[in-house]
Amino acid sequence: MPLLARTILTPLHVDVRRGAVADLGRILADGRISAGGDVAVVVGHGVGARVADLIRPSLGAADIFTVSGGTLDSANELAAKLRARSYDAVVGIGGGTTLDTAKYAATRYGIPMVSVATSLANDGIGSPVASLVNDGIKGSYGVHIPIAVIVDLDFVESGPSRYNRGGIGDVLSNLSALADWELARDIRGEPVDGLSASLARMGAEALLSHPGDMTDDGFVTVLAEGLIASGLAMAVSGSSRPCSGGCHEIMHAVDVLHPRTGSHGELAGMGALFCTFLRGDETRFRQISRCLRRHGLHRTHRDFGLTDEQFVDVIAFAPRTRPDRYTIIEHLDMGTKEIRARLADYVDAVQRS
Structure with missing residues (x-):
């Protein structure tokens, strides 16, 4: 009998809009990813404080981890910290290095990962690949594709x-x-x-x-x-x-x-x-x-x-x-x-x- 279809892993939820980070708790609940907000939020040093202030009202039960470097060592260190308690998901919020670090750490322990992009520098925001530096050389590592991909246009607009x-x-x-x-x-x-x-x-x-161009929400949405x-x-x-x-x-x-x-x-x-x-x-x-x-x-x-x-x-x-x-x-x-x-x-x- 011929194969009639194939099964493809894709995100359960994709959302490109303004205000997504502030609305993250509801998005996770509506997507049946985390009803109670028991998630590990991973941020970089650049947007960490701003993100923490925005998510606390809707994700009071979340633990926030700050990472830097986009290295394999930092991803492994984060993975070790994720063993502290049970999480519904790992939520990476930031640019490419932060998201890749979160993707790798989440995959290592089989935890669903939510990608929340605050910049649109490359296609790593929703890919099954993490680019991390190991011994000074950047390598590509296969990871589980994010369970959700969210792009906050407010952060994109204010970014470099x-x-x-x-x-x-x-x-x-x-x-x-x-x-x-x-x-x-x-x-x-x-x-x-x-x-x-x-x-x-x-x-x-x-x-x-x-x-359009980067000043136009329509164009930025097409880019995302x-x-x-x-x-x-x-x-x-x-x-x-x-x-x-x-x-x-x-x-x-x-x-x-x-x-x-x-x-x-x-x-x-x-x-x-x-x-x-x-x-x-x-x-x-x-x-x-x-x-x-x-x-x-x-x-x-x-x-x-x-x-x-x-x-x-x-x-x-x-x-x-x-x-x-x-x-x-x-x-x-x-x-x-x-x-x-x-x-x-x-x-x-x-x-x-």
Whole structure:
């Protein structure tokens, strides 16, 4: 008998709106996640005090833990603290490092995790992946997908604009990642999951065509939903493949060779544009380039303060960050001289777009 359907792990509750943090107790109760508020709330140093003041009226029984660093050590330390008593859920409130720390700790002890995003820097807000630093190297760890994903637009609005705009680059990078996935299918026979690809592509296409910006709640909601859809795409495929290709190899290579050069989303967006150029897809290149420019995102390595020779080294190093992944960078297998020539053409193309 043929398989008629498949079971997919997804959040039980998704909510993108203003005032979500202050209303957290009711949201958890209505979603049947925690009726009495017996939850462990995990916050970072940046928004910790503000969050604590907002949630106390509706979550008086909650314990609040403050974490920092986004490291595997900090996640393990948090996991140990969660053993103190029984919790209905772990509620991570903050940016990417705080959420990833909470996701990993909750998964370690099998506790449901609620992701409450206060920034939109990358697609980790609803993904089954935690990016944590271990011995100075950032690694990706599989975790249980959040049981609920909540985005508070009040916090997003008051947060650093640069990091929120970085999320635009991360969503747009799905288009490049999907092209790499299709290339791997054509060259190596790697299977492509159509549902996963559709979810990843949906948010990116919506951002390309939306006329708004980060001052517009409608646009910010589309961005948040695009990031959440990216997380679902990874959950469906069982890997980061639909959202991570040569674009993210470049991002990880920059992180290794030139730490703190740019945020995850900023670098992923620039990496996607470069990989799209390498593919020779002129229409998609113009679309992504114009979208990045319109939202004030960097489009070349020079915008990040990297020299041409430094970026040549980044491209040469990039395949080492994901040895099992086949992308346009592996496909072209460029030597230093060819990378340098392609890079010069790329800079000219960006200036014309």
